[in-house]
Amino acid sequence: MSLAMNREVFITCAVTGAGDTAGRSDKVPVTPAEIAAASIEAAKAGAAVAHIHVRDPETGKGARDVALYREAVRLIRESGTDVILNLTAGMGGDLTLGSVEQPLPPAKDGTDMAGATERLAHVAELRPEICTLDCGTMNFGEGDYVMTNTPAMLKEMARQIRDLGVRPEIEVFDTGHLVLAKWLHAQGLLDGPVLVQLCMGIPWGAPDDIGTLMAMVNNLPKDWVFSAFSIGRNQLPYAALAALAGGNVRVGLEDNLWLAKGVLASNGDLVVAAKQTLEGMGAKVLSPAETRAKLKLEKRG
Template sequence: MPLRPSRDVFITCAVTGAGDTTGRSDKVPVTPEEIAAAAIEAAKAGAAIAHIHVRDPETGKPSRDLGLYREVVRLVAASGVDVVLNLTAGAGGDLVLGSPEAPLPPDPAGTDMAGAEERLAHVAELRPEICTLDCGTMNFGEGDYVMTNTPAMLKAMAARIRELGVRPEIEIFDTGHLVLAKWLKDQGLIEDPVMVQLCMGIPWGAPDDVATLSALVQNLPDDWIFSAFSIGRNQLPYAALALAAGGNIRVGLEDNIWLAKGVLATNGDLVRRAVQIAEGVGSRVLSPAEVRAKLKLERRW
């Protein structure tokens, strides 16, 4: 992988995610108030972008409830703290098969399959500056869960996101997902500048070794803007690796709950450490306003 360090870098903080982390750390935000506070905390620590999922306030489980998204956005906007909001559009593509011997019907306890318009309902109403587009299908974990995003679904969602005037962050979990992203771009469904997130180390997607990251980076078009992250203990080392590869940084409790061995992190802790890493190698951390200029975003709130 050629060494081409990022001299100007932005930090994304994924503040809560949809994983089963709330039982392992009381610092993972659950309610709209906690999620908004986490986004604000991350912004004050140096993150230009806050990546937002919402959770059921009673159970902590992932949710697509529009009212929860509405409240998070309202609270962040009312705070007066400047941060670019990136709302997930990944929910609604969750398929859990019944069992190896009886895969159908799907398990209703974990399956949540929705149409393109329903998956983007919160994006259509709230018009964030960025929303995610998970660019492919893959196995997740050791059970029967499949993250499901067919080419037809991706075309429909990409077209709708473009129509709404929202910048998609293309989530690449494996090498074939990059092929799908280029296919969408060739059809005019993704506008410039193209923004990509390389999601590494997630079973059973692209491993977080240097060779795989190098292969992905070298196959990105030169004018695409990318970030890269890994999960768990490799999150913070990957901040430095992403910089060395010419990319931007993502940290946050969605992907990793630890600051050090035995020390639970807050989102602010992880962002501050990412700022230290970036500045320690001579990079400058971009503000939300500078990121808007770079990504051609229009501030909504």
């Protein structure tokens, strides 16, 4: 296998996510103002893209209230900071079964199932340059929670995202998700260059070993653009591995809370560490403007 290192890399910073992490680190942003500040911090540190979830300011749990997105996006845009906005559209596909003996009805706590239009309401209003599309269904954790994205749901969400003029970032958590992405593309639902995020090391999806990563990379169409990340302690090593595999990089507190053993990170810390790694390898870290050109995006806001 020949080395196909990417020498012009853009960094995405996933600044907060929706997981139960706000109680584990006071650096995880919760309010729209904190999320906006974290996105600006990441951009100033070298991230071209800010991947944004929102959280309930009272509980810290993941949310999909359009007003929360509206406020975070407003603050980022009014700051004058140049950063590509990538809003999640993954919320609204959460299914937690009742129990192993009585799976139905679903548990109210942890279940949030919404239709395609409702899941994209914030995208339709705010028109970010990118939004995510979780390309498949997968078990998470050790309980009864299932990330639920049927082919019919994905097809409709992809159609709406295309019609809004927003670029979907296809979130691939396992090999079959890549098959679904190719199916959507074959139906004319994904504008090019198709943008893929390989999400590695998440139970019970694709493990983050090199062999599995390269199997997925080798099955990507040559004209697709991809990033890759892993969670926890392997996040920063993946900054090097993703570039060596020909891709781009994602870091951030959505996926990892630590800069080093016993040292909690900020989003800016993680971007700086990734940038130093990439530049030490001889790669150029792309600016937001250069990333827009690479992805054929039109600047918004």
